[in-house]
Amino acid sequence: xxxxxxxxxxNGQTVEGLVESRTLLxxxxxxxxxxxxxxxxxxxSHCGACTVDLDGQSVKSCTMFAVQAExxxxxxxxxxxxxxxxxxxxxEGFREMHGLQCGFCTPGxxxxxxxxxxxxPNPTEAEIRMGISGNICRCTGYQNIVAAIQFAAARxxxxxxxxxxx
Amino acid sequence: xxxxxxxxxxxxxxxxQGMGCRRKRVEDVRFTQxxxxxxxxxxxPGMLYGDFVRSSYAHARIKSIDTSKxxxxxxxxxxxxxxxxxxxxxHWMPTLAGDVQMVLADGxxxxxxxxxxxxxxxxxxxxxxxAELVEVEYExxxxxxxxxxxxDADAPVLREDLAGKTTGAHGARKHHNHxxxxxxxxxxxxxxxxxxxxxxxxxxxxxxxxxxxxxxxxQCVASFDKIKxxxxxxxTFQAPHVVRTVAAILSGIPExxxxxxxxxxxxxxGTKVGVYPGYVCSVVASIxxxxxxxxxxxRIENLSATSFARDYxxxxxxxxxxxxxxxGLRVHVLADHGAFDACADPSxxxxxxxxxxxxxxxxxxxxxxxxxxxxxxxxxxxxxRCSFRVTEAAYCIERGMDILAQKLGMDPAELRLKNxxxxxxxxxxxxxxxxxxSGDYATAMRQALEKTGYAAxxxxxxxQQDAFKRGETRELMGIGVAFFTEIVGxxxxxNCDILGIAMFDSCEIRxxxxxxxxxRMGTKSxxxxxxxxxxxxxxxxxxxxxxxxxxxxxxxxxxxxxLGTYGSRSTPVAGAAIATAARKIKAKAQMIAxxxxxxxxxxxxxxxxxxxxxxxxxKFKTMKEIAWAAYNxxxxxxxxxxxxxxxxxxxxxTYPFGAYICVMDIDADTGVAKTRKFYAxxxxxxxxxxxxxxxxxxxxxxxxxxIAMGQEITYDEIGxxxxxxxxxxxxxxxxxxxxxxxxxxxxxSPHHPIGAKGVGESPNVGGVPAFSNAVNDAFxxxxxxxxxMPHDAWRVWTxxxxxxx
Numbered sequence: 007x008x009x010x011x012x013x014x015x016x017n018g019q020t021v022e023g024l025v026e027s028r029t030l031l032x033x034x035x036x037x038x039x040x041x042x043x044x045x046x047x048x049x050x051s052h053c054g055a056c057t058v059d060l061d062g063q064s065v066k067s068c069t070m071f072a073v074q075a076e077x078x079x080x081x082x083x084x085x086x087x088x089x090x091x092x093x094x095x096x097x098e099g100f101r102e103m104h105g106l107q108c109g110f111c112t113p114g115x116x117x118x119x120x121x122x123x124x125x126x127p128n129p130t131e132a133e134i135r136m137g138i139s140g141n142i143c144r145c146t147g148y149q150n151i152v153a154a155i156q157f158a159a160a161r162x163x164x165x166x167x168x169x170x171x172x
Numbered sequence: 173x174x175x176x177x178x179x180x181x182x183x184x185x186x187x188x189q190g191m192g193c194r195r196k197r198v199e200d201v202r203f204t205q206x207x208x209x210x211x212x213x214x215x216x217p218g219m220l221y222g223d224f225v226r227s228s229y230a231h232a233r234i235k236s237i238d239t240s241k242x243x244x245x246x247x248x249x250x251x252x253x254x255x256x257x258x259x260x261x262x263h264w265m266p267t268l269a270g271d272v273q274m275v276l277a278d279g280x281x282x283x284x285x286x287x288x289x290x291x292x293x294x295x296x297x298x299x300x301x302x303a304e305l306v307e308v309e310y311e312x313x314x315x316x317x318x319x320x321x322x323x324d325a326d327a328p329v330l331r332e333d334l335a336g337k338t339t340g341a342h343g344a345r346k347h348h349n350h351x352x353x354x355x356x357x358x359x360x361x362x363x364x365x366x367x368x369x370x371x372x373x374x375x376x377x378x379x380x381x382x383x384x385x386x387x388x389x390x391q392c393v394a395s396f397d398k399i400k401x402x403x404x405x406x407x408t409f410q411a412p413h414v415v416r417t418v419a420a421i422l423s424g425i426p427e428x429x430x431x432x433x434x435x436x437x438x439x440x441x442g443t444k445v446g447v448y449p450g451y452v453c454s455v456v457a458s459i460x461x462x463x464x465x466x467x468x469x470x471r472i473e474n475l476s477a478t479s480f481a482r483d484y485x486x487x488x489x490x491x492x493x494x495x496x497x498x499x500g501l502r503v504h505v506l507a508d509h510g511a512f513d514a515c516a517d518p519s520x521x522x523x524x525x526x527x528x529x530x531x532x533x534x535x536x537x538x539x540x541x542x543x544x545x546x547x548x549x550x551x552x553x554x555x556x557r558c559s560f561r562v563t564e565a566a567y568c569i570e571r572g573m574d575i576l577a578q579k580l581g582m583d584p585a586e587l588r589l590k591n592x593x594x595x596x597x598x599x600x601x602x603x604x605x606x607x608x609x610s611g612d613y614a615t616a617m618r619q620a621l622e623k624t625g626y627a628a629x630x631x632x633x634x635x636q637q638d639a640f641k642r643g644e645t646r647e648l649m650g651i652g653v654a655f656f657t658e659i660v661g662x663x664x665x666x667n668c669d670i671l672g673i674a675m676f677d678s679c680e681i682r683x684x685x686x687x688x689x690x691x692r693m694g695t696k697s698x699x700x701x702x703x704x705x706x707x708x709x710x711x712x713x714x715x716x717x718x719x720x721x722x723x724x725x726x727x728x729x730x731x732x733x734x735l736g737t738y739g740s741r742s743t744p745v746a747g748a749a750i751a752t753a754a755r756k757i758k759a760k761a762q763m764i765a766x767x768x769x770x771x772x773x774x775x776x777x778x779x780x781x782x783x784x785x786x787x788x789x790x791k792f793k794t795m796k797e798i799a800w801a802a803y804n805x806x807x808x809x810x811x812x813x814x815x816x817x818x819x820x821x822x823x824x825x826t827y828p829f830g831a832y833i834c835v836m837d838i839d840a841d842t843g844v845a846k847t848r849k850f851y852a853x854x855x856x857x858x859x860x861x862x863x864x865x866x867x868x869x870x871x872x873x874x875x876x877x878x879i880a881m882g883q884e885i886t887y888d889e890i891g892x893x894x895x896x897x898x899x900x901x902x903x904x905x906x907x908x909x910x911x912x913x914x915x916x917x918x919x920x921s922p923h924h925p926i927g928a929k930g931v932g933e934s935p936n937v938g939g940v941p942a943f944s945n946a947v948n949d950a951f952x953x954x955x956x957x958x959x960x961m962p963h964d965a966w967r968v969w970t971x972x973x974x975x976x977x
Contacts, residue, residue: 026297033296042213043206043208045438048471048897049470053898053903093204097204101196101197104196104197104864107439107700107867107868107871108386108387109203109699110210111387113203135906135907135909136907138906140905143387144386144441145439145867145871146867147872147873147874148906148909150870
């Protein structure tokens with residue numbers, strides 16, 4: 007099958023590759039780029055294990071073609087930690103609050119929560135629950151995921167609050 | 173603090189991060205960074221991909237299979253059918269339940285989406301393309317979908333391979349679609365109890381076919397090295413050693429040349445215990461092609477062909493006195509196993525431990541019969557987050573007790589309190605043959621009633637029912653009470669084996685010279701956090717910080733033989749193996765310490781992280797010092813080194829229990845049921861890590877919520893599986909999922925080295941009846957006795973309509 011050349015930015019790096027027009031974005035990430043943190047759970051965009059951040063939106067990479075991401079700016083779980091290797095507040099929060107068990111949904115869940123907190127830095131519990139409703143977790147019952155996102159929100163908002171106080 | 177001040181006992185204990193503390197999980201460091209290592213992440217040079225051609229029909233004869241067009245697709249390396257597997261005798265395989273199962277369709281198909289051919293190509297897209305080009309010519313046969321018609325005289329013959337066989341793996345077969353009859357208890361005494369009963373109830377309580385649906389499907393990579401004659405098999409295996417033994421038996425490859433590796437697993441819930449056709453085909457394909465072959469099941473395949481659970485139809489009868497004392501239990505189960513009996517139960521238990529169905533109550537007599545039948549549905553079933561058939565049993569008795577309470581006009585909590593096995597009766601011999609090790613049911617129940625304000629809830633419910641009758645509200649309130657007793661930790665070799673291998677489990681601990689350690693286990697975590705909790709047990713037992721202990725599972729070359737993780741057996745069995753291995757090390761450490769301290773070994777005692785001279789606490793050797801000495805200064809006559817292996821054969825099962833209370837508000841006009849409150853009290857004996865226990869309870873309750881309120885794998889009248897995708901199959905999201913309140917009591921197991929009982933499955937076992945009882949309770953005042961699960965809005969609304977609500 008004829009191949010198409012694609013170029014995009016993934017976790018701050020320009021990447022390129024030859025893909026079939028039908029190659030799914032998730033397969034391009036996992037198999038061409040070896041970024042295996044993004045998972046596949048259902049192939050029908052219901053479970054959210056494949057969630058990546060694409061041009062500032064949460065996207066399910068199992069139901070998008072790689073060619074559709076031409077020129078896009080992507081963030082995957084591998085790009086969530088800070089460049090110096092320290093963990094993002096969400097990553098800390100998920101560990102602190104026991105927001106994961108088998109870990110399979112976790113990358114998609116964290117990448118989704120990352121965008122949620124960009125959109126709404128101070129979400130209520132109900133807003134968090136609605137905000138992650140496109141991501142299914144079979145292990146945790148969500149309660150600790152909500153707590154993990156609240157932990158991260160508080161951590162991320164702390165400098166802003168300190169500035170206000172000063 | 174002065175740097176010279178020695179740490180206090182409390183500080184030393186805290187540093188260990190041992191049992192009882194809320195230790196953060198070590199697994200999370202990799203999982204939160206996308207650095208897990210799951211099967212599909214594996215990429216080997218030259219790796220090929222397998223994909224299945226599956227049956228369009230539920231029941232059909234296969235007239236022909238034409239693979240020529242598929243084989244002509246560039247990139248396709250092989251297309252396997254039963255004809256290719258037959259010379260190797262691998263077109264059928266044994267199941268754990270003593271049945272046999274087709275690997276690839278042999279002459280006929282018996283359920284929709286059954287595996288017919290395995291296409292192997294150099295790319296997963298090409299494999300999928302080519303699978304579409306395999307042409308299968310079918311002759312349709314009459315499908316058998318309704319388990320209640322399976323043993324009709326004119327029911328179609330499903331298993332032609334069993335023609336003339338009047339005996340199966342579990343005794344006599346009374347019909348061509350009959351698998352087994354399993355009877356337990358005293359029939360005559362039970363019949364007598366019913367003849368003499370002042371009050372009795374009888375209800376058909378069905379537990380629908382559901383699917384565990386872990387987020388990661390079943391998958392494997394098989395790599396056969398022709399030169400060495402060695403097979404390496406990576407896969408989603410809850411029981412990797414059993415897979416190795418099965419692979420050796422099936423393939424003829426010597427077991428020492430088979431390397432089975434279970435890397436990180438994305439949830440199992442019972443799905444990943446058995447051996448599936450995809451594994452066998454991948455192994456054969458790798459042997460045939462000489463290349464590694466990866467098989468990754470897609471979600472529709474997973475839901476429609478792999479490992480359903482439940483499908484038990486339980487006719488439940490309870491006899492009692494007018495005063496509400498139970499006098500007898502009689503249950504008949506019609507068990508729908510689908511096309512092959514692929515139950516993942518211990519060999520001698522065709523209905524698992526369903527005979528825990530007397531529950532938490534002191535039944536003087538009981539009798540139970542389970543009839544297993546074949547239908548044209550996917551084979552199974554697995555123990556979905558429960559010990560074998562325990563969740564079916566708990567649902568049966570807990571619904572039954574509610575129905576009895578209603579008939580007696582008693583409060584369901586009061587009826588339970590009246591009939592509990594009392595604390596002083598333990599160890600308790602149940603009417604159906606188990607010896608319950610320990611329990612304190614009344615204390616747990618009373619704590620639950622008090623913490624939830626149960627009496628006030630009932631008062632509120634009565635007020636609301638009155639308002640409903642006056643037409644002032646259309647909302648109904650349901651209060652679900654469930655009290656469960658589980659039986660987990662399979663199991664003692666006297667009655668538990670898998671394919672003849674006793675269900676012990678194992679642990680190897682090696683203490684390195686610097687005092688760090690590695691432990692290798694026969695179990696395999698799928699999210700339970702073994703790497704965290706197992707280290708906590710060792711930390712407390714031998715005084716090495718948990719952070720200095722690496723826990724390794726899933727590699728059959730390095731780990732001692734174990735039976736794997738399912739049926740909440742890891743803590744009861746492997747946890748005990750850890751403690752016993754640790755105690756062997758501790759005993760040797762005591763000898764070394766005494767030698768170093770120049771005293772008799774009876775004159776030293778263990779103290780948190782050291783051995784000290786009795787009466788002279790300032791004279792001690794830390795475990796770190798002892799570890800170093802183990803490699804250079806052991807007492808004469810003692811071998812160097814500090815390691816131990818333990819294979820633990822449990823003397824009994826463990827019996828966790830709990831009291832769950834659920835409050836629901838149900839809209840009679842829409843059938844929508846909202847969970848207002850869910851309280852879960854669990855008694856799992858000694859608590860190793862409360863953080864992880866709470867997480868397990870949250871997760872299990874959420875699965876219970878899914879099962880009770882919406883999950884069902886359904887078939888149409890000709891056996892087409894309906895709803896086998898996440899579009900239709902209900903998995904709760906964060907929005908529907910209730911808030912969970914957890915609580916506990918602690919009744920340690922008297923026979924377990926650390927008193928632990930296991931907890932991972934309790935919430936699924938107790939949660940389902942709590943939800944279902946809440947829904948049924950909401951309608952009880954209108955004359956409802958039992959509404960079948962799942963309680964989705966449509967079914968609840970339909971039931972409400974029938975009751976004139």
